[in-house]
């Protein structure tokens with residue numbers, strides 16, 4: 003099946019394509035603590051550029067987390083660039099928000115003759131001589147899809163699988179508010195090229211450690227709501243981490259399990275640190291401003307998603323958060 007995705011004209015595309023044509027050695031890097039979009043964009047673009055005969059180096063300063071080790075050629079991603087005599091012709095940073103979030107990869111990238119920033123985050127900290135940035139696009143992988151199209155590179159199954167990983171994970175499986183008709187068209191084109199949404203979904207979302215599920219159980223056992231049931235909170239303590247053998251990464255996604263309770267408008271997830279204070283994630287429905295609450299505790303974020311650290315014990319931390327939240331209701 004032939005799926006046609008209408009061309010989308012963006013600033014920076016012509017310059018990006020020209021810089022790629024002009025380069026022979028290209029270093030690509032994604033951000034620290036990489037997600038599916040970071041790694042999928044990195045590999046998808048890298049494998050595409052190899053089709054043009056470019057010499058490609060792929061960098062992820064924090065490596066490739068286990069759930070993403072289904073991606074074709076993931077083993078080629080290095081945590082640092084090999085020592086070479088000459089600088090790369092071209093460097094491309096992907097999905098990063100700002101240069102510093104490329105971590106240790108910044109060393110290799112800053113030596114390249116030309117630097118391109120490809121991203122769908124608008125932070126005011128864009129970098130490089132060439133910027134291909136579009137906040138309306140759901141994923142960096144979709145921007146990479148457009149770059150490969152502009153270069154006339156045919157989508158192999160491998161490239162398509164990498165890009166689908168980015169599109170699917172940054173849209174929460176095509177469910178988030180960032181999904182547009184074009185997002186689905188790009189997904190359709192990638193599936194038509196042989197990508198498997200099932201493989202992405204199972205690897206990323208159905209691949210939790212036993213410890214993570216046990217920790218989720220502890221968090222849900224602590225789930226509480228205010229009298230009007232609009233604010234819900236759950237916590238995990240150091241004791242929970244110890245007894246379930248969970249690590250900090252195993253708490254990913256618990257805030258979401260608090261958020262999805264019927265009628266809940268604000269979700270609070272508290273994780274006890276080893277010094278007894280609590281790291282707090284706040285998630286809210288439109289109409290709230292949890293960033294202003296986080297700011298009271300020296301934290302920050304967006305109106306609908308923010309974070310901060312609050313002193314323990316747990317009861318005191320919850321009371322303090324609830325009193326600031328009721329003030330902003």
Ligand SMILES: [Mn+2]
Nearest residue numbers: 039097142172
């Ligand atoms: Mn992204």
